[in-house]
Amino acid sequence: MPARLQNSEATSDTRIRYLVRSTVDPLAQDGPNVVFNLSGSPKKISPIYVYDKRGTDLFERQCATPEYYLRRVESQLLSWYAGDIVELCGFLPIVELGAGTSEKTRILLAEYAERGTRCDYFPIDVDTETLWNSAQELVSAFPFLFVYCLGTTYHKGLRALPPYPGARLFMFLGSSLGNMEWQEIGDLLSELFDSGRRGDYFLLGADLDKDPAIIDRAYNDSAGYGPRSTLNMLEHLNRRYGGNFVTDNFRYRSKYDSRMRRNEVRIESLVDQTVTLTALGITVSFGAAELIDAEVMWKFDPEELGSVLDRAGFSMVHRWIEPIYRYGLFLLRHK
Numbered sequence: 001m002p003a004r005l006q007n008s009e010a011t012s013d014t015r016i017r018y019l020v021r022s023t024v025d026p027l028a029q030d031g032p033n034v035v036f037n038l039s040g041s042p043k044k045i046s047p048i049y050v051y052d053k054r055g056t057d058l059f060e061r062q063c064a065t066p067e068y069y070l071r072r073v074e075s076q077l078l079s080w081y082a083g084d085i086v087e088l089c090g091f092l093p094i095v096e097l098g099a100g101t102s103e104k105t106r107i108l109l110a111e112y113a114e115r116g117t118r119c120d121y122f123p124i125d126v127d128t129e130t131l132w133n134s135a136q137e138l139v140s141a142f143p144f145l146f147v148y149c150l151g152t153t154y155h156k157g158l159r160a161l162p163p164y165p166g167a168r169l170f171m172f173l174g175s176s177l178g179n180m181e182w183q184e185i186g187d188l189l190s191e192l193f194d195s196g197r198r199g200d201y202f203l204l205g206a207d208l209d210k211d212p213a214i215i216d217r218a219y220n221d222s223a224g225y226g227p228r229s230t231l232n233m234l235e236h237l238n239r240r241y242g243g244n245f246v247t248d249n250f251r252y253r254s255k256y257d258s259r260m261r262r263n264e265v266r267i268e269s270l271v272d273q274t275v276t277l278t279a280l281g282i283t284v285s286f287g288a289a290e291l292i293d294a295e296v297m298w299k300f301d302p303e304e305l306g307s308v309l310d311r312a313g314f315s316m317v318h319r320w321i322e323p324i325y326r327y328g329l330f331l332l333r334h335k
């Protein structure tokens, strides 16, 4: 085990450690960005505010709805091909970006259970509460697992990774890459490249362009978890910055732009109103029908995605594409 891991902060369970402490609030320095984004035109709230504990709970419920094919299809692909993935990569330590509840990672870990005696797992996630809870569940379920939690942003988490003697498997599932703007995608891939080294693997789950009706249904589930998860951003801002957003005065809007190949989620102000975020010292006015940019979900073209990844330094080892819902798992190798 690398020396830096042995020095990390021990917790009650000896197989869980924090490499970035849970007590450091990952969004502690983000206030100025919130002010900047709410002062622009159009106004914007960063999607990072979707995921506090409540937001993750709502997202998990959305994932369980019949309309939200992404979780179901990606799990299916992993169940079918986990054996092939481990065959191709070997039994490697895992670094996972935006691990969340690590639900799908369990499918791969179940495959690992047959093949080795110790696996180091480095989940990175801003939702530190979910990160910690799932670490505990994972070590109970997998006796060979050692979890090193990085409760922080993708970039800071990648930078805080300890040097590792051999190859690692980096994973980024849930099509979370598609929740960024192209500039951010480029920055993250470059950070990922710099954090790894030749021979590392990268398993990426990415949603693909398809019949817009399937996409529309996924983001407008009849149980309303998608809309509630997005509107929770306002409540998250209230909790964090002493705000007085009234959620009922806003509405969720989701629309797939097939020309751009991206789903766009916005929050619409239903009335003329002002909102104060006391801790940030700002009062913001919203007009009736004004739209706030909230989330984007790119639906990739697999060839274009392959080229972007190739230019970022990752060569394609194999890809598995589910033909009906068109969702892809891409296994890449650090060049």
Ligand SMILES: C[S@@+](CC[C@H](N)C(=O)[O-])C[C@H]1O[C@@H](n2cnc3c(N)ncnc32)[C@H](O)[C@@H]1O
Pocket (backbone or CB within 6 Å): 047, 048, 051, 056, 071, 097, 098, 099, 100, 101, 102, 104, 124, 125, 126, 127, 152, 153, 154, 155, 173, 174, 175, 176
């Ligand atoms: C769409 S969910 C995917 C969760 C899980 N990987 C899955 O596939 O179901 C995105 C996860 O990434 C985390 N996240 C979002 N933005 C992040 C960021 N900038 N840095 C670190 N974690 C982030 C969220 O807290 C959430 O758990």
